[in-house]
Amino acid sequence: MLFNSFEFLCLFFPLVTGAYFLLPHRWRWLLLLAASCWFYMAFVPVYILILAFTIAVDYFAGLWIERSEGRTRKTFLVASIIANVGVLAVFKYWNFLNGNLSALFHDLGLGYHVPDLGILLPIGLSFHTFQSLSYTIEVYRGHQRAERRPGVFALYVMFYPQLVAGPIERPANLLDQLNAPEGRGIRSHLDADRVVWGLKQMLWGFVKKLVIADRCGAVVDQVYGHIGGYHTAGLLLACYLFALQIYCDFSGYTDIALGAARVMGFDLMVNFRTPYRSGSISEFWSRWHISLSSWFRDYLYIPLGGNRVSRPMWYRNLLIVFLVSGLWHGANWTYVIWGGLHGAYLVLALLFAPFWRRFDDRTGLAGAPRLKQVLNVLVTFHLVLFAWIFFRAGTVQEAFEVIHRIVHSGGGLGDVLALRKDLGNGMLDTTLPLVVLFLFIDPYMDALIKRERSGPRGLGSMLLFAALVVALVVVGYYGRTSFIYFQF
Amino acid sequence: MKAFARLLRKGLLFLLVTAVVYVGTMFTLYHLHVHGHPLLYRTGDHYQGKGGLSYAKFREFDPARRYGVVVIGSSHAYRGYDPRIFGERGIDLFNLGTSAQTPMNSYYVLKSHVDTGNCGLVLFDLYENTMEQDGLESTSDLSRNIDSDRAALGMCLALKDPRAIDLMTLRWLSRSEPPRPVEGPHRSGYAERTDSLRTPTRKGQERPLRLDSMQVRYLRECIAYCADRHLPLVFVTHYYPQASDHQRHARFHALIEREIAGTGIHYIDLAYAGRVDDHDHFYDHNHLNAAGVALFNAQLLDSLSALGLLPPARR
Incomplete structure (x- = not known):
C-alpha cells in the first residue's frame, strides 16, 4: 500500500489510528502488527513469508545469543547474519550475480546455463533485513536485551510507517518505545499537539513527494527515456531535477513515515537534515539517509577498524563501506559505481586535505569563512550530482552517454524549449517556479517540522498549512505512484 | 475526551481556512490568463476546455x-x-x-x-x-460539458483522485464562460x-x-x-x-x-x-x-x- 494512495489516506491511516487510540494499551501491539501485515501484503502477499522467516530467525537468534556465551554466542550471531544476507542474496542479488557470471563465462567461451529465478524483489527487503540484523548485533554486543514477546519483536521489524523504506530503526529506539511505560510510545495517550505535529509532518512529506518529486520525475523520465534527443542544457536540467527528485521523494517518504508514527506517539529517527547544504561529502553522509549511513558506520566501518588503522587501511575501509552501500541500493553496476564514487570522493578529500588548506591560505578563503562555505556547498553538491547520474541511469553505458552528451553535444535554451514542448501543456512552466520556491522554503519548513525553530502561530500557522494542502490539490502531480526507494 | 474535542475543533477550523484558500487560489488561477488561456490549465494536463461537441450534444439531447x-x-x-x-x-x-x-x-x-x-x-x-x-480524461471533458451537476459530481467522486476536486471547482467557476463552437x-x-x-x-x-x-x-x-x-x-x-x-x-x-x-x-x-x-x-x-x-x-x-x-x- 502506498502512502500516496486513496486506500492509505482515506481508509487505512484514519481507521488504524482511530482504533489505536480506542484500544486498551495492552492490545495496541496486536492492532499495529495486524495493520503492518495488511500494509505489507497489499504489495505482494506471499512475500510476507520472507519477513516471517527473517523475524523467526532473528527472534530465536536474539534469545539464544543472550543465553549463551563464548563461541556459541558468536555462532548464533553468524547464523543470523547468514540467514539475513542469504535472503538478500537470493531475492536481490541472485539474478545480478547470475547475469554477470553468465556474461563472464560467455566471454571466456565456456558454457554456463544457470537460469534466472525470475523473482520480483520483495518490497523494502534491504530495509527490514538491516533493521532485523541490527537487533541481533546489538543483543550480541550486550547493548540490547533480547525481546521475549515474539509479537512485539515482529512489530519492531514490521512497524508499518517505516517498513518499506525506513528509517532503518535501532532496537534501542523503536523496541524501547514498543515496551514503553505508561504515557510513552505504544502506551501514549491521545495528545492533540502531537497529532497535529505528526499530521503537519505528513503533509510536508506529501508536498515534497507529489508537488516536487513527481513533477521533477516526469521531466527526468522524459529526458532519460530519450537521451539521444537532448543536449547539454536539457540533460543538465534533468540531472539537477533528479537531484531534487530523489531528495524530495525519499525525504518526503520519511516525513510521512515519521509523521504517521508521531501521531501514534512514536518518535522515529531523523533521516535527513537538508543534505544539499553540506560543505563536504562526509557532512553530506551525516545529513543524507542518516539511518543507513549510521548503520554502516556502526556495523561495518567501525568493525573494519574505522579510522583507527593505518592510512591505507582507513581508505580501504571507506571504499569498502561505500561500495557495499552502493550494492545495498541495488543489484546493478550503476549503484556500485555510485557508491564507489562517494568512497573515492572521501578518500580524495583526505588525500588532498593539506593541499586545500594551503589553497585556502593563499587565496584568502581561510579568512572568508562564509564565502568558503558557499563554495564548499557548491562543489559538494556538484560532486553528489555527478554521482546521481549513475544512480539514475538504467545501465553504466547510459550514464556515460549522458555524461558524454552533456560535455560534447552543446545546445542551450533551444534544448530546454524542445523539452518544454515534448512535455506539453506547461509542465515545465509550472515545475520550474515550484522548484525555485521549494528551494527557498525547504530549509525553513525542515526546521519548522523538526521543531528546531518556531513558526507562525494560530491563524498564520493554519494559513501556511492550508496553502500546502491547496498546493497538493492544485499543483500536485498524480501521474506517478511509487517511491524510488521502495525498489531497494 | 478533552484532547479529542480540541482536535476536532482545530480540524474543522483548518478545513474552513483551507477551503477559503483553495477557492481563492482556483479563482485567481482561472481568471489570470496566459496566451489567452487560464493560468490554471498550466498546472496540470487534466484540464479540458468548455464547449465543442460534448457540450453541444448534451444540450441538444432532449430527455x-x-x-x-x-x-x-x-x-x-x-x-x-x-x-x-x-x-x-x-x-x-x-x-x-x-x-x-x-x-x-x-x-x-x-x-x-x-x-x-x-x-x-x-x-x-x-x-x-x-x-x-x-x-x-473523460471526466475532465464531461465535468466541463455535461449538463447535469449530479452526473459530473458522481464521476468526480468515482475517480477517487484529488484532481477531481479541481475539475468540479472549475465547472463551478466557469459557469458563465461561453462554450467554444463545435468543429x-x-x-x-x-x-x-x-x-x-x-x-x-x-x-x-x-x-x-x-x-x-x-x-x-x-x-x-x-x-x-x-x-x-x-x-x-x-x-x-x-x-x-x-x-x-x-x-x-x-x-x-x-x-x-x-x-x-x-x-x-x-x-x-x-x-x-x-x-x-x-x-x-x-x-x-x-x-x-x-x-x-x-x-x-x-x-x-x-x-x-x-x-x-x-x-x-x-x-
Whole structure:
C-alpha cells in the first residue's frame, strides 16, 4: 500500500489510528502488527513469508545469543547474519550475480546455463533485513536485551510507517518505545499537539513527494527515456531535477513515515537534515539517509577498524563501506559505481586535505569563512550530482552517454524549449517556479517540522498549512505512484 | 475526551481556512490568463476546455423525446454511429458517446440522461482501451460539458483522485464562460470524418490486456441499471483495422462474454467481421471514416434486426 494512495489516506491511516487510540494499551501491539501485515501484503502477499522467516530467525537468534556465551554466542550471531544476507542474496542479488557470471563465462567461451529465478524483489527487503540484523548485533554486543514477546519483536521489524523504506530503526529506539511505560510510545495517550505535529509532518512529506518529486520525475523520465534527443542544457536540467527528485521523494517518504508514527506517539529517527547544504561529502553522509549511513558506520566501518588503522587501511575501509552501500541500493553496476564514487570522493578529500588548506591560505578563503562555505556547498553538491547520474541511469553505458552528451553535444535554451514542448501543456512552466520556491522554503519548513525553530502561530500557522494542502490539490502531480526507494 | 474535542475543533477550523484558500487560489488561477488561456490549465494536463461537441450534444439531447436508439461509449461511439443511416430505417438515434468515455463515465451518462421513457435501445460501444483507463480524461471533458451537476459530481467522486476536486471547482467557476463552437460536421451527437488514412496502419507490438477493476465494476453497474429499468442494452464493438492486435481483442471479447453470461445481453462484436480496408475506411489507426461507418452501421442494423433487437421504426 502506498502512502500516496486513496486506500492509505482515506481508509487505512484514519481507521488504524482511530482504533489505536480506542484500544486498551495492552492490545495496541496486536492492532499495529495486524495493520503492518495488511500494509505489507497489499504489495505482494506471499512475500510476507520472507519477513516471517527473517523475524523467526532473528527472534530465536536474539534469545539464544543472550543465553549463551563464548563461541556459541558468536555462532548464533553468524547464523543470523547468514540467514539475513542469504535472503538478500537470493531475492536481490541472485539474478545480478547470475547475469554477470553468465556474461563472464560467455566471454571466456565456456558454457554456463544457470537460469534466472525470475523473482520480483520483495518490497523494502534491504530495509527490514538491516533493521532485523541490527537487533541481533546489538543483543550480541550486550547493548540490547533480547525481546521475549515474539509479537512485539515482529512489530519492531514490521512497524508499518517505516517498513518499506525506513528509517532503518535501532532496537534501542523503536523496541524501547514498543515496551514503553505508561504515557510513552505504544502506551501514549491521545495528545492533540502531537497529532497535529505528526499530521503537519505528513503533509510536508506529501508536498515534497507529489508537488516536487513527481513533477521533477516526469521531466527526468522524459529526458532519460530519450537521451539521444537532448543536449547539454536539457540533460543538465534533468540531472539537477533528479537531484531534487530523489531528495524530495525519499525525504518526503520519511516525513510521512515519521509523521504517521508521531501521531501514534512514536518518535522515529531523523533521516535527513537538508543534505544539499553540506560543505563536504562526509557532512553530506551525516545529513543524507542518516539511518543507513549510521548503520554502516556502526556495523561495518567501525568493525573494519574505522579510522583507527593505518592510512591505507582507513581508505580501504571507506571504499569498502561505500561500495557495499552502493550494492545495498541495488543489484546493478550503476549503484556500485555510485557508491564507489562517494568512497573515492572521501578518500580524495583526505588525500588532498593539506593541499586545500594551503589553497585556502593563499587565496584568502581561510579568512572568508562564509564565502568558503558557499563554495564548499557548491562543489559538494556538484560532486553528489555527478554521482546521481549513475544512480539514475538504467545501465553504466547510459550514464556515460549522458555524461558524454552533456560535455560534447552543446545546445542551450533551444534544448530546454524542445523539452518544454515534448512535455506539453506547461509542465515545465509550472515545475520550474515550484522548484525555485521549494528551494527557498525547504530549509525553513525542515526546521519548522523538526521543531528546531518556531513558526507562525494560530491563524498564520493554519494559513501556511492550508496553502500546502491547496498546493497538493492544485499543483500536485498524480501521474506517478511509487517511491524510488521502495525498489531497494 | 478533552484532547479529542480540541482536535476536532482545530480540524474543522483548518478545513474552513483551507477551503477559503483553495477557492481563492482556483479563482485567481482561472481568471489570470496566459496566451489567452487560464493560468490554471498550466498546472496540470487534466484540464479540458468548455464547449465543442460534448457540450453541444448534451444540450441538444432532449430527455422528453423518445429516441429509438441511444449510443454511449468513447470516440468509437460518437464517430461510428450515424443517425442518418439509422434514420433511413426509421430509427431515431442519438449519440451520447464522448471522448475516452469509460464505463464509469457511461454509467453516469446513462443515469442522468437515459431511461425507459426516452430510449428504446441502448447501444454501448465497447473498446478495450477505454476499459484500461482510470476515467480521468473523460471526466475532465464531461465535468466541463455535461449538463447535469449530479452526473459530473458522481464521476468526480468515482475517480477517487484529488484532481477531481479541481475539475468540479472549475465547472463551478466557469459557469458563465461561453462554450467554444463545435468543429466539423455533426448531427445528433455524431461527428463525421470523410478523410482517409494517409499512412498505412502498421502492426504494432502485442500489448497485454489489463482491464481496470473499477471499469469492470461500472460495466456491471450499467448492466444492472438497464436491467432494473427493463431498458434493452446491447454491447457493440465496431470494426478494427486488420493490422490491430487480434489476440488482444479476442481476450477482451472472452472477458465481456463472461461478464454478460446469464444476463441475456447480446454482444455484437464486429471488430474483424467487416469487409473493410485499413486505408479506405479509417481516418486514423483507430476510427472509422464516413465510408467505414456506412458499412459498419448497415451490418450492425442487419445484426440487430436478425436478433430481433431493433426498436420499432417511427411512423
